[in-house]
Every structure is written in C-alpha cells, then in structure tokens.
Amino acid sequence: MKSLAVLGSTGSIGTQTLDIVRENPEKLKVKLLAASKLSQKLIDQIKEFKPEYVYLAQKEEIEGVKVFSGENGLQEIASLDIDLFINGISGIAGIKPTYLLLKNNRKLATANKEAIICLGEVLKEKYSEIFPIDSEHSAIFQSLQAGKKEDVKRVILTASGGPFWNKKNLENVSINDALNHPKWKMGRKITVDSATLMNKGLEIIEAHYLFDIPYSKIDAVIHPQSVIHGLVEFKDGSVISQLSCPDMRIPISYAISYPERWETGVKRLNLFEMGKLEFFKPDEKRFPLLRLAKECGEKGSFYPTVLTVADELAVEMFLMGYIKFTEISQIVERILEKADFKKPENYEDVIFIIEETKRIFKNLYKTVGGKIA
Ligand SMILES: NC(=O)c1ccc[n+]([C@@H]2O[C@H](COP(=O)([O-])OP(=O)(O)OC[C@H]3O[C@@H](n4cnc5c(N)ncnc54)[C@H](OP(=O)(O)O)[C@@H]3O)[C@@H](O)[C@H]2O)c1
Structure with missing residues (x-):
C-alpha cells in the first residue's frame, strides 16, 4: 500500500489524483489532503478519504483530523512519513512546498511547473528524482526511456493551441472565450496560459530543467488533436512518443505507479475515430508570450x-x-x-x-x- 499526500486536492489535478485513488483502493491510501481553504469540496474529500492530516494555507480547526497551516505547517508536512507527495497546487503558491519537499528528500510527483521554473537555478540537482505530471513531460519522461540521454537529438512538446491558435484577431476575446479550452478541463490560470501559449513557453523551461536538456534541442508544435503528448528524437532518426486520449489521469497515474502501469478507467485511443493528426508551427507574433518565455529560458x-x-x-x-x-x-x-x-x-x-x-x-x-x- 502506497501512502499519498495530495497537495491542491480540490483543484483539477488534485481531484483527478483522487479518481486514481478510487480506481486503486487496494494500492493507495491518502494520508494528507491540502488546499488553500476549508471548502465544501475539501470537507467531502475528508469524509471520503479519511486522511490523517490536512494542510490549509488559512488556519482552521477540523474535528478528528490533525490540521497543519501556514508557513510552519508546510515545514511540518514536508517531514511527514508519506511515500509520495503529489503537488497540484496552482501557480507560485506551489514553490515553497516544492522546495521543502525536495530539501527533505521526499518523493515528489509534480504538476506545478511554476515551482520547477522558479527554483530551476537553485535546485537543479534534485530534479532528476521528480516524477513529472504535466502530460507533455510525462510523455517525454516515458519516451526518454527508449534510449540514452547522450543520444537525444531533439525533444518536442506538443500544444493543443488552446482556443485561439488559428484565430486572426485576439484584441477583443472575452474571459469566457479564453477559458473555453477545446481539449482539456483545467484550472483557470493554466487555461488562460494555454490560450496565450505561455503555457507552452513555461513548459519549454520546465523541460529544460527537468530533463537537463539544452534549449537548442527543445521545440514546440501545435497539434490540435492532443493525442501525441510529447516526442523524443534520437540520433539514429527514430522518434519515440506517447499517445493517449487527452486525459490527465494517465500521466497522474503513471507518476504514482511508476515503473508499473495501472488501470486508469480512461477512454481508450481509437485510431479509426481519431482520423488525422495535424501539426502546425506556433505563430510567435500573435503569441508573443511563447517568444518571451523562450528568451527568458535562454537568458536563465x-x-x-x-x-x-x-x-x-x-x-x-x-x-x-x-x-x-x-x-x-x-x-x-x-x-x-x-x-x-x-x-x-x-x-x-x-x-x-x-x-x-x-x-x-x-x-x-x-x-x-x-x-x-
Ligand atoms: N489541470 C491540469 O490539467 C494541469 C495540467 C498540467 C499541469 N497543471 C499544473 O498543475 C498545477 C495545478 O493546476 P490546476 O489546474 O489543478 O489548478 P486549480 O484547479 O486552480 O487547483 C489549484 C489547487 O491549489 C490549491 N491551492 C492554491 N493555493 C494554495 C496554497 N497556498 N496552499 C495550498 N493549496 C493551495 C487550491 O485550493 P483551493 O481550492 O482551496 O483554493 C486547489 O486545490 C498548476 O501549476 C498547473 O500549471 C495542471
């Protein structure tokens, strides 16, 4: 039985992690749930998963559970005896937990790219121990296992392109338009980042740090079908990739089960239904954040x-x-x-x-x- 801490349990990554736990009750036990505040969703999760501990950014008492909170609470949870910590906290709030967990040599599976990027210059040596959850990085993690690192020619991250990749004029798009992602159902911040293509820029930097690969060997392509999640080209000309229906439960499950593979309950890929796979070059003029992110990554x-x-x-x-x-x-x-x-x-x-x-x-x-x- 593997014990889990689910940080950001009420969010998109967190709730899908709990789906994996539901799918594998004999293999997984949730020991800690963490969120920013005490919400009805969190109360329901506490009732269902009966964790020993809860972490809340805002201090609260909860009957029958040990609650950690604030900055000191983060320090305490980072020293708990838990087999795997899943970091599904959104944005820069994920930095401190990532730092403390890695410093304390905890096993970490993370979706929080912001922490990887911001801590990149100071915690690089710890990154090879992380299990990536971002679907593109999980795909690359899986594809890299097909060869030696020194034989990697190129790593390619795919992007669905979000709702606007082929829209000419972005001047007057609304909040709802930007939140209407064609393929993935995610938290609000990453959904907007997908619409601006900043998400892909951040993922390029994330890939550089996670896999210790130079920027000159990392590319991004628009792939609207979101079936191929990432590719690795080796020096013999072979390209290895991971394909699946776009569903975060696959990379989350793999980060938890590695090196095994477990049932996920996710829809199977049907090649006949899928029809065609398309690839387009991202337009960095219309999506300047992708260009800016690449420049920032290179400058370090x-x-x-x-x-x-x-x-x-x-x-x-x-x-x-x-x-x-x-x-x-x-x-x-x-x-x-x-x-x-x-x-x-x-x-x-x-x-x-x-x-x-x-x-x-x-x-x-x-x-x-x-x-x-
Ligand atoms: N969603 C995806 O499919 C996806 C895919 C790839 C990568 N990611 C990455 O995964 C991360 C999470 O994304 P998301 O879409 O799951 O976000 P989300 O749906 O907005 O969920 C954010 C979670 O973080 C919690 N949280 C926020 N501030 C916190 C704090 N200070 N302390 C503890 N918990 C805090 C929230 O708790 P409350 O509910 O209490 O506010 C919520 O549980 C992001 O870095 C994103 O880039 C997400």
Whole structure:
C-alpha cells in the first residue's frame, strides 16, 4: 500500500489524483489532503478519504483530523512519513512546498511547473528524482526511456493551441472565450496560459530543467488533436512518443505507479475515430508570450522567475476583467524590461525576486474602480 499526500486536492489535478485513488483502493491510501481553504469540496474529500492530516494555507480547526497551516505547517508536512507527495497546487503558491519537499528528500510527483521554473537555478540537482505530471513531460519522461540521454537529438512538446491558435484577431476575446479550452478541463490560470501559449513557453523551461536538456534541442508544435503528448528524437532518426486520449489521469497515474502501469478507467485511443493528426508551427507574433518565455529560458538567471510571476499577476488582472487578453503579454514584457536582479543562488534569492517582481508590478499597475489607472 502506497501512502499519498495530495497537495491542491480540490483543484483539477488534485481531484483527478483522487479518481486514481478510487480506481486503486487496494494500492493507495491518502494520508494528507491540502488546499488553500476549508471548502465544501475539501470537507467531502475528508469524509471520503479519511486522511490523517490536512494542510490549509488559512488556519482552521477540523474535528478528528490533525490540521497543519501556514508557513510552519508546510515545514511540518514536508517531514511527514508519506511515500509520495503529489503537488497540484496552482501557480507560485506551489514553490515553497516544492522546495521543502525536495530539501527533505521526499518523493515528489509534480504538476506545478511554476515551482520547477522558479527554483530551476537553485535546485537543479534534485530534479532528476521528480516524477513529472504535466502530460507533455510525462510523455517525454516515458519516451526518454527508449534510449540514452547522450543520444537525444531533439525533444518536442506538443500544444493543443488552446482556443485561439488559428484565430486572426485576439484584441477583443472575452474571459469566457479564453477559458473555453477545446481539449482539456483545467484550472483557470493554466487555461488562460494555454490560450496565450505561455503555457507552452513555461513548459519549454520546465523541460529544460527537468530533463537537463539544452534549449537548442527543445521545440514546440501545435497539434490540435492532443493525442501525441510529447516526442523524443534520437540520433539514429527514430522518434519515440506517447499517445493517449487527452486525459490527465494517465500521466497522474503513471507518476504514482511508476515503473508499473495501472488501470486508469480512461477512454481508450481509437485510431479509426481519431482520423488525422495535424501539426502546425506556433505563430510567435500573435503569441508573443511563447517568444518571451523562450528568451527568458535562454537568458536563465532571474528571468524565468520574473516571467512566471509577471504572467501570474497579469493573468489575474485579465480574469478580474481589468485588462484585455492582448495586454497580458504587454504587461509581462514591460515588467521584464524593468527587472534587474543578481542570479539567484538559493531559495531566499528566489523569494526576493518574486517579492520584488510583485512590487514592480504594483508600482506600474495601480487599479482604481475595476480598471488600471
Ligand atoms: N489541470 C491540469 O490539467 C494541469 C495540467 C498540467 C499541469 N497543471 C499544473 O498543475 C498545477 C495545478 O493546476 P490546476 O489546474 O489543478 O489548478 P486549480 O484547479 O486552480 O487547483 C489549484 C489547487 O491549489 C490549491 N491551492 C492554491 N493555493 C494554495 C496554497 N497556498 N496552499 C495550498 N493549496 C493551495 C487550491 O485550493 P483551493 O481550492 O482551496 O483554493 C486547489 O486545490 C498548476 O501549476 C498547473 O500549471 C495542471
């Protein structure tokens, strides 16, 4: 029996992780559930999975369960005796748990790309121990097993392209349009990132750090069918990839069951139904965040962290209705122009860069009456 901690249990990754637990009750036991607040969803999960522990960002008492909270609580959960921690927390809130878990040599399966990117310069040596959950990185993790790392010529991340990849004018797209992802049902922040193609940019940086592969060997292609999740080309010309119906329960399950494979209950891929597979080059003019992310990745140092934080803040503004879709990239670009820090060497440096980026953002963009002043 493997014990699990599900961080972000009420979110898209978290609830799908709990589906895997339901599918494998004889193999998995949830020991800890973590969310930002006590919601009805979390109460229902506590009743169903009966964890020993709960972590909440906001302090609360819950009868019959040991509750950890706040910064100290994170420290405590990172030293619990649990076989595998799943990190499905969204955005930069996932950084501290990732840091503490890796520092404490806990086994970690993570979907939280923001943490991988922001901690990339300071925790690189720990990344080979992580089980990736992002579908593209899981596909690459699986494909890399077909050969030696020194024989890898190229790694290709596929992107569904989101709702707008072939739309000409993005000036007036609405929040609902941006949240209407054609293939994946995900949290709001990553859904907007998919629509701007920032998600693919972040994933390129994530792949660079997770697999220790130079940017010159990482490509991204639009593949609207979302059946091929990632490909690895080896020096003999062979390309190995992983295919499946687009369903996060497959990469989540594999991160938990590795090196075994378990039943997931996911719809099987039907090649006749699938018909054709298409691939297109992403347009970096219409989707400048993809270009910016690549540039930040190549520059390294503080740039990937500033990019990640600036994007999260700009996406929040968009989701609150303060800015247009096309302004997300303009804000990120402007913040990157203003940012200038020394190369982060430790966790404290990363946190300093995050806080300073937030300060730059606040100084540039004050909101008055639901609009940017
Ligand atoms: N969803 C996908 O299919 C998918 C695919 C690939 C990668 N990812 C990555 O996975 C991560 C999660 O995405 P998601 O779509 O699952 O997000 P989501 O649906 O928005 O869920 C976020 C989860 O994080 C929790 N959370 C937020 N702040 C927290 C804090 N300070 N402490 C503890 N828990 C906190 C939320 O709890 P509350 O409900 O209490 O707020 C919720 O459970 C992101 O980094 C995303 O890029 C997601």
